[in-house]
Amino acid sequence: MxxxxxxxxxxxxxxxxxxxxxxxxxxxxxxxxxxxxxxxxxxxxxxxxxxxxxxxxxxxxxxxxxxxxxxxxxxxxxxxxxxxxxxxxxxxxxxxxxxxxxxxxxxxxxxxPKGVDLQQATAMILDWNTAYGMVYRSAKVSKGQRVFIHGLSGAVGYALLTLCKLEGAEVYGTASLSKHAELREVGATPFVYTDKNWVMGMNTIGGAHVVFDPLGYESWDESWRILAREGGHLIGYGGNLHMLNGGEARSQIPSITKLLARNMVPFCPQKTSFYYISRDQSTFEPELKALFDMVLQGKIKAxxxxxxxxxxxxxxxxxxxxxxxxxxxxxxxxxxxxx
The missing domain is CATH 3.90.180.10 (Medium-chain alcohol dehydrogenases, catalytic domain)
Incomplete structure (x- = not known):
């Protein structure tokens, strides 16, 4: 019935x-x-x-x-x-x-688990689980690395920031100017995306060991330019910025193909990858449970x-x-x- x-x-x-x-x-x-x-x-x-x-x-x-x-x-x-x-x-x-x-x-x-706040549980399922997989599995972020995150104030971006700081990384990234003061308080160095000063700023200090870029298309080309020469890693995900800002949708396949094709350049120390999350991945449940444990221990709060x-x-x-x-x-x- x-x-x-x-x-x-x-x-x-x-x-x-x-x-x-x-x-x-x-x-x-x-x-x-x-x-x-x-x-x-x-x-x-x-x-x-x-x-x-x-x-x-x-x-x-x-x-x-x-x-x-x-x-x-x-x-x-x-x-x-x-x-x-x-x-x-x-x-x-x-x-x-x-x-x-x-x-x-x-x-x-x-x-x-008992004791996990409902809002926190909701944030962990997709936003923070996506960030967890990129930080600990794809990038393997470690102490002292320079990490650059586009969209520091977003749901996944802030989760990336938090988890990278927990691992002892130096965190840089882009966000709207109105968010910069709050982001500095939690230990990030923010730039404005549109003025492109972040490209020169990161290259001046030797580039980023890891870049997380959800913007796609031309942004992945720009992010490639700030990778550390000794072997930086550009991780793309998402790719809907153009459409969400009012532009027409474009197929992501050409830009993802171009992103991954950079790995075929002989003797190039930098590398790229595209990250996605799926409930069918064997890592999905254990990584979500790890996040619940971190919430209960007070290590993270979305x-x-x-x-x-x-x-x-x-x-x-x-x-x-x-x-x-x-x-x-x-x-x-x-x-x-x-x-």
Whole structure:
């Protein structure tokens, strides 16, 4: 028997006027699924790209956005026995998190340790887990290295900053001028992206051992120019800046191909890689659990730039590029009455 729920819906692709809140029916979970009552959903640039139909390999409209969620188990499918009703879980859902209830494959649900704040749990699933994999697995950042991060004040950028500082790295990067004072307080050296003074500034001190660049396209060419000559590593990810700032979407395939092709230059000490996160990666769950441990130990705390309600999601889309603050954005779907 179906249940009536409220959810965010993108019925067709386009500007923020295409985002609406609707009543809809949800069926009982399939045998291998768990129905989760959503408490918090994440919100990121991926939501904006999906709304415009520009996210790589995404679903066709209509769709409900929400790349990750924290919630409580509401109902198990007939073959799902790992969790009990009321258990607190997280999921990298990719879609459908911005809804009161969602059916998810049991294999993608991960328990939340007791004591982890719900907003912090939401930020860890995608934003901080992406940063963790890049810092500890792709770049292997170490003490004394110079690290350059584009978008220091963003959700992933701030997570990169925090984790690199924990490893003893010197952190530089780009951010809007209004964020510079706050970023200096946490130990970063910020530049303004648009004036390009960061290129000369980094080369003057010998370049960066690691550059994290989510901007893509021409920015990856510029980031290559600031790598340390003794063997810097440029890590690209994302690549939606042009579209999010109002430009037309461009395929990421040519720029990613060009990024990776730099590794084929003979005797070149620098290298490149492109990073992406997937719930099917064997590293996903253990790295998320490591982050939960760091939260509980007080080693990290994600700043929450904004908390929206589900009814405010259309406004969040309209004002996405205008919002200030530092860190992650979350959407509160429901109160946790079982807490």
């Amino acid at each position: 179906s249940t009536t729920i409220r959810k965010v819906l993108i019925p067709s692709f386009g500007d923020a006027s295409h985002v609406t809140i609707v009543n809809a029916e949800i069926q009982p979970p399939a045998a291998n699924q768990v129905q989760v009552k959503v408490l918090y959903a994440g919100m990121s640039g991926a939501d904006q790209a999906m709304r415009m139909g520009y996210y790589p390999m995404q679903k066709k409209a209509p769709l409900t956005p929400g790349y990750c969620l924290v919630g409580r188990v509401h109902r198990n499918g007939s073959s799902s026995t790992k969790f009990q009703k009321g258990d607190l879980v997280v999921c990298l859902s990719i879609y459908d998190a911005q809804a009161e209830l969602v059916n998810l494959p049991e294999k993608y649900l991960i328990s939340v 700043p929450i730039r904004k908390e929206w309600t589900m009814d405010e999601v259309p406004e969040a889309h309209r004002t996405w590029t205008q919002s200030g603050g530092i860190g992650s954005v979350v959407v509160k779907i429901a109160d946790d009455v079982e807490a």
